[in-house]
Amino acid sequence: MVALMIALLLETEGVSAQSAVQSPPPQMAEAGRWQVAVEGQATRGLRGAYLCQSDRFVGQYCFFAGCQAAAPLGLYVVTPSLAISGLRAATLVVDGRRIGPLDFTQVEGSEDVFAARLSGANASRYLQAMRSGSRFAFDFQEGSDAYSYAGELKGSSRAIAQAMEICPAVGALFDVDGVVDTVLEDACQGRGGSMDGAGVIQADLDRDGVADVIVDESFVTCEGPELWMRRPLSCGAQVCEFHIYMHRNGALVHTLTGQNSLGGIVEGALPGVRVVSHGGRTDVIRWTGSGFAPD
Numbered sequence: 001m002v003a004l005m006i007a008l009l010l011e012t013e014g015v016s017a018q019s020a021v022q023s024p025p026p027q028m029a030e031a032g033r034w035q036v037a038v039e040g041q042a043t044r045g046l047r048g049a050y051l052c053q054s055d056r057f058v059g060q061y062c063f064f065a066g067c068q069a070a071a072p073l074g075l076y077v078v079t080p081s082l083a084i085s086g087l088r089a090a091t092l093v094v095d096g097r098r099i100g101p102l103d104f105t106q107v108e109g110s111e112d113v114f115a116a117r118l119s120g121a122n123a124s125r126y127l128q129a130m131r132s133g134s135r136f137a138f139d140f141q142e143g144s145d146a147y148s149y150a151g152e153l154k155g156s157s158r159a160i161a162q163a164m165e166i167c168p169a170v171g172a173l174f175d176v177d178g179v180v181d182t183v184l185e186d187a188c189q190g191r192g193g194s195m196d197g198a199g200v201i202q203a204d205l206d207r208d209g210v211a212d213v214i215v216d217e218s219f220v221t222c223e224g225p226e227l228w229m230r231r232p233l234s235c236g237a238q239v240c241e242f243h244i245y246m247h248r249n250g251a252l253v254h255t256l257t258g259q260n261s262l263g264g265i266v267e268g269a270l271p272g273v274r275v276v277s278h279g280g281r282t283d284v285i286r287w288t289g290s291g292f293a294p295d
Helices: 002-012 081-085 123-132 156-166 176-187
Strands: 035-037 046-055 059-068 074-078 089-094 097-103 113-117 135-140 147-152 193-195 200-203 212-216 220-222 241-248 251-259 261-266 272-276 282-287 292-294
Touching: 035 156, 046 147, 046 156, 059 147, 059 156, 089 123, 097 113, 097 123, 123 156, 123 176, 123 251, 156 251, 176 193, 176 200, 176 212, 176 220, 176 241, 176 251, 200 261, 212 261
Parallel strands: none
Antiparallel strands: 035 046, 046 059, 059 074, 074 113, 089 097, 089 135, 135 147, 193 220, 200 212, 212 241, 241 251, 261 272, 272 282, 282 292
């Protein structure tokens, strides 16, 4: 219903769906996978990871996990259809799983750029889901007013990792205490909690001369009247989530979340992180230059 309304409004205003969005420069052509726009290739002043595609109702539109000017990394949709429909509240869905809410606002001075700012508490979860999934959607509204902008996540892991290098960090973290506070906020859903010092490991994982930070949620105790509330929601029967923050441009940037217990640091040309999965399987992961991979 909403898609048909948008298409009819576009036609009423003398604009075809196919020409509704300004034609992007050649670098922004639809390629069926996530790519990276850097300075000099930016569209509408945006840079970072992007995916462009077309819909028969609303024409071409683009998704960005990126930034404008000095703004921190966020999620964007480039389409005039949101200005026409008035839709703003959405939910990020990855592989059928609801990740969390998004509140889009129209970027000042732009007719077709809409931004959803990320907070330090949700940025890591949202971006990690988009890097590791197969399909995603921004689901706007519900019921008869629902409309979904959806696409695939081919190439998203590398592209979003590069966007995290290009754009200012969301709620930039400059010390270990900031990392721990962020993990506690997310793990305990804002209820408050504490972290045992044994759950925080500092090691120079990429040999750049600065220590990176690893946090194991199995050492988190959340506040709550019931026993089950004191364990982070990420924890299963055997393991909890861990998070790796790498030093980049003077800040600690979230780089990886895994559903494993930690077994310590393994020395080598590049130090490895020993991870233990459900059932007791043990692996060692190391920095590859663009992410972490098992030996």
